[in-house]
Amino acid sequence: MSKLGGGPEFDLIRSFLADAPPLHSSVRVGPGDDCTIIGNLAISTDASVEGVHFRRDWLDAFAIGWRASAAALSDLAAVAAEPIGVMVSLALPEPDRADFARNVMRGVAECVKSFGGSLLGGDTTSAPVLVIDVAVVGRVVDPVLRNGARAGDEIWVTGRLGGAAAAISCLQNNDSPNAAALERYATPRPRTREALWLKARVEVHAMIDLSDGLFGDVSHIAAASGCAIEIDSELLPVDRQSGATYEHAVAGGDDYELCFAAAPGAIEALREEFERSFGIEVTRIGAVRGGEGVHERRADGSVAPVTLRGYQHFRD
């Protein structure tokens, strides 16, 4: 498996894998990347739990379905796979098992329709709280993994960061997020087309989607690639329009932007065309160095290792 970054979540996953039987010969990429890859198919699952990833007074049924699907599709984008579809396990309280469930699944269907793929199957059952687990399947011949970054590469991100975290901060304080922030949280847009576009034009050495927070996610690229990553705090595209702070941008998750490593100059040559094609920015935020871990270059030129902390999901 690819080496994962630090943190208790990943210690737990490492302990699970210690007990697992060896991989089947058809498995090209096993646990530890954004997707498992078998033959030309990329597969991933992503579970969202009421009270952990969302609250019903924050998101309506449609957004719950959209957001869960977008999170799963984002894992496909991270390896530059083309979506084929999703399978949805929907567990929810008995009284919700008609209109509410149907609206959740409309959100799933709309999201999948927007980014490619269909509804491939699923399962519905009752449960005390709503849990939606989306398994996503895509086609990929030559996947971009987390382990290909090399010293000298540049680190880039799509879009702007921290908007979803800014929305969650507001909601937790019983404030109303602005429309831009709420959209970032409720109906995030997986960067499916952006990933395929980049992959078709340039050799992307390593890529991940930003679901747990920039510093935590980037640490997986560093660990898998056996290198250090330096993020330049001055360069970060903080999503100010959504009210995001620097803290939201580096530690908040749920933006589902892409972060990737590429050779010096390779992306700059495409930047304008990318931004014209997709209406979002692509920004160089750092570089790959020898060593290990994630380091932050501050405005005063000092560089310090980052104490990893991903975005902590709120608790009820």
Added chain:
Amino acid sequence: MSKLGGGPEFDLIRSFLADAPPLHSSVRVGPGDDCTIIGNLAISTDASVEGVHFRRDWLDAFAIGWRASAAALSDLAAVAAEPIGVMVSLALPEPDRADFARNVMRGVAECVKSFGGSLLGGDTTSAPVLVIDVAVVGRVVDPVLRNGARAGDEIWVTGRLGGAAAAISCLQNNDSPNAAALERYATPRPRTREALWLKARVEVHAMIDLSDGLFGDVSHIAAASGCAIEIDSELLPVDRQSGATYEHAVAGGDDYELCFAAAPGAIEALREEFERSFGIEVTRIGAVRGGEGVHERRADGSVAPVTLRGYQHFRD
């Protein structure tokens, strides 16, 4: 999609699919069968929820993991696919996120090791109750679907029926199930090898695994194949050793045996070898006729349509 049998669960799934975008061209078998089939891969998901599919005073952590994996692997067996592995989404209360979670995953790993495949990935998150959703991936070149039964075929089942339901009945009444019944419920054995063995020797026209109850599950074969299925009540292999009743055998689920249609005489010729190879029976229980729905032939020779009712999961 394959036509599904009746019932509110399936009405809900039909409503979800009505909103879904068209299938990607690589999808050979879409929703409505035991697995979705894309290229040579069969994929399915199966969610188990605490308080719905199991209770913690009934099953220990190991059995919770085993049972959830067995249920998912059983979907692969139903299309005669060879397991490649499982991806597990595990949502559970915060205090359980160390030893308990690890024991659940040991159950997953042991089950997968016993029937082929590995742990391909997954996701862990907190939740108010334990939810384990297992996505399973297998290899299949020539799948057995639900839609190939034809008038004149015989209907067969592997093993004996009703043991898991007998265990659940006891547990619900605060009685202790006998060891045989408890084993059937807690650590069911997906009929992976049996399915591959049969498929290699005889043309199996249609197959399903028995997860919701014989009558309900058989109704899906009837609906998908556009035929009627007659079950002979005298022939049913009721799992008396587990204390199962006829009612448990026809309406109880969770046995994860296989039910399939084959040409007259085809299975009888292999029956002894099958039973010697696997140590379980294979029993002819009925026949495929023209018409629709499921019909029950009683001891007195009368035949009556079955009012469909799958196994109703208990509620807290």
